[in-house]
Amino acid sequence: MFARLALCSRLPSRNWQSNCSRVSIRAFSQAKFSLPRPHGKSFAHRSELKQAKRIVVKLGSAVVTRGDECGLALGRLASIVEQVAMLQNQGREMMIVTSGAVAFGKQRLRHEILLSQSVRQALHSGQNQLKDMSIPVLEARACAAAGQSGLMALYEAMFTQYSICTAQILVTNLDFHDEQKRRNLNSTLHELLRMNIVPIINTNDAVVPPPVPNSDLQGVNVISIKDNDSLAARLAVEMKADLLIALSDVQGLFDSPPGTDDAKLIDIFYPGDQQSITYGTKSRVGIGGMEAKVKAALWALQGGTSVVIANGTDPKVTGHVITDIVEGKKVGTFFSEVKPAGPTVEQQTEMARHAGRALASLLPEQRGEIICCLSELLTEKKEEILSANKRDMELATASGRFSQALIDRLSLSTAKLNSLAIGLRQLAVSSRDSVGRVLRRTRVANNLELEQITVPIGVLLVIFESRPDCLPQVSALAIASGNALLLKGGKEAAHTNKILHQLTQEALSIHGVTDAIQLVSTREEVEDLCRLDKLIDLIIPRGSSELVREIQRAAKGIPVLGHSEGVCHVYVDNDASIDKAIDVVKDSKCDYPAACNAMETLLIHKDLLRTPIFDQIIDMLRIEHVKIHAGPRFASYLTFSPSEVKSLRSEYGDLECCIEVVDSMQEAVDHIHKYGSSHTDVIVTENEETAEQFLQQVDSACVFWNSSSRFADGYRFGLGAEVGISTARIHARGPVGLEGLLTTKWILRGEGHTVADFSEQGSMKYLHENIPIPQGSFS
Secondary structure, three states: OOOOOOOOOOOOOOOOOOOOOOOOHHHHOOOOOOOOOOOOOOOOOHHHHHHOOEEEEEEOHHHHEOOOOOOEOHHHHHHHHHHHHHHHHOOOEEEEEEOOHHHHHHHHHHHHHHHHHHHHHHHHOOHHHHHHOOOOOOOHHHHHHHHHHHHHHHHHHHHHOOOOOEEEEEEOOHHHHOHHHHHHHHHHHHHHHHOOOEEEEEEOOOOOOOOOOOOOOOEOOEOOOOOHHHHHHHHHHHOOOOEEEEEEOOOOOEOOOOOOOOOOEOOEEOOOOHHHOOOOOOOOOOOOOHHHHHHHHHHHHHOOOEEEEEEOOOOOOOOOHHHHHHOOOOOOEEEOOOOOOOOOHHHHHHHHHHHHHHHHHOOHHHHHHHHHHHHHHHHHOHHHHHHHHHHHHHHHHHHOOOOHHHHHHHOOOHHHHHHHHHHHHHHHHHHHHOOOEEEEEEEEEOOEEEEEEEEEOOEEEEEEOOOOOHHHHHHHHHHHHOOEEEEEEOHHHHHHHHHHHHHHHHHHHHHOOHHHEEEOOOOOOHHHHOOOOOOOOEEEEEOOHHHHHHHHHHOOOOOEOOOOOOOEEEEEOOOOOHHHHHHHHHHHHHOOOOOOOOEEEEEEEHHHOOOHHHHHHHHHHHHOOOEEEEOHHHHHOOOOOOOEOOOOOOOOOOOEEEEEEEOOHHHHHHHHHHHOOOOEEEEEOOOHHHHHHHHHHOOOOEEEEOOOHHHOOOOOOOOOOOOEEEOOOOOOOEEEOOHHHEEEEEEEEOOOOOHHHHOOOOOOOOOOEEOOOOOOOEO
């Protein structure tokens, strides 16, 4: 066997780091994953890739080689080495199949030839001949021979930074056809893995013969090693690897050549789908193309190894592409033998968009009929809904993983369903004055009229936790506004969400737009959904502040409508009514403490300390079993105080609150602006002037006077329903109902007008006259 084993040499460390952010190897080494599974069957889903223990990473020529094809892409290679080291230090067994020897050798040989020529010509022809020097065509085998040692030395230097040893193995096709050599190779690799050494494998290009036409990929037991794609596939199967990651210069497998207008990246590829693919030309470097990669991937999949083909050259992803794949994120093309029964999330989104356009074109009365039908179904199918919800509640309670507040949000009741049905009927009425409403009409010039009308946003993605009552609310709002909708609910409400979605589709079917609302039931991660920027127009999170922040971080290309926290305040002024103060504080904190509009901080005017109003408020909170945390100033007034608050920005979501003391209404406003979340804030006072100043100065989505913070709700505001509460300062703000799910477009009606007509030399002048809009006017 033509194999060379080079034990790790402790070369001096050099700074080969890439521009990607460094992650502590020690921290990653604590990561846990499942015990190795029996080999022979590949993973069915991306989420299972976290279990992969033995991993082969194949680095194509385009990944390792510089753009000029002469030398290596050092920064890119360093980031790949860093990721492999991370996974190795987690306890996984990593192997690398690499290209690059030819490119490295070409760089060295060019340098040597130029140096040699310059010396010879200087001696024999004089300096005037140097400009005529030309570099001969370099033979690939010679380049490989000159570059292999340097390539290996580079890998050793890079891995040494992470205290990881490497070993080099060079193979040819003949090594896999001789049974003894195959056993020797297998034994060597297993011994290296046992010693926690990363094998770095390459074809021995210095001696490899030209590939025999049509001789590769003849079955599980025969595969010709004619490029590193087939080598990586053969090696992965021989070594019973769990996962093969093939990095190239494209995102993955497309249904047609990348760069063409309609080319779509294939998320999951199944055996038998080859006929649906049109392959383009191969990479600028290397001897394989995408077709060779797919053949090798399917061969490996047949042998029990999962495969992902992904981009290893994009600077935006190179620093984490390998670790992202192993974490199960939607990167590149995943090869699977298990085809799901239903459509992919991308297909669901396309279906929703197509049906959503039909929904938007319905008459307002027809959309109202759909919502009324859904309202009636919530009442008619009440027992089935509550039965499914009971099952979810039992599973959630038995799991022991959910807080009581979350279980409370999960619960449905007859009263909740009745309230939902009433709200939907209200919305059905208001929906008759939504899509296509004329907001502005202007005569720009004679016979040139301009209209601004309301239109749907497009495709909405609503991600919600626990609360299944959110599903019919959001669905009704999407129907009323003519938007397509993608719903992603939590697993804890799976049974309830399923039946509520079925009822929603039943209502949509009366006007043939069943597909306009889709429930994502596949194993899609939230972060993966947030990457569908070409399919989704707006994301609306409904859930904890952690969920909202996670989505805001992940959705870099899609607008997010929501609030990250609900740190709501109630300020009790020195002119407050004792009865109103007790009622407002009690309802704001105790009516539903898990809600985002519940009070979290109670601000007390300093003059109320040690007065009956203060004592009664404290007594009421204790009777309601509210745990009190003292703000820094409040704690200073007390000899024996409650536990001092850790943060004045806390959202407790439970029967807990912070109490703090302020000197004035203005100080209360300043406190709210510093520590609040711009959600809902309240003043309790009998002084109208003080109240009006508070209402004007507080910069929150909802500001109330002598009213509970719990009124911040779309249904209570008469919107019929809400998709959530927004603390953003553009588009919709506060409880977002029907109006918040509409945008506008401009329609210009002319008679051959041109801009040139309105120039200084033109014959026309702008008028810009507003035209009255008749009541209920629609375009």
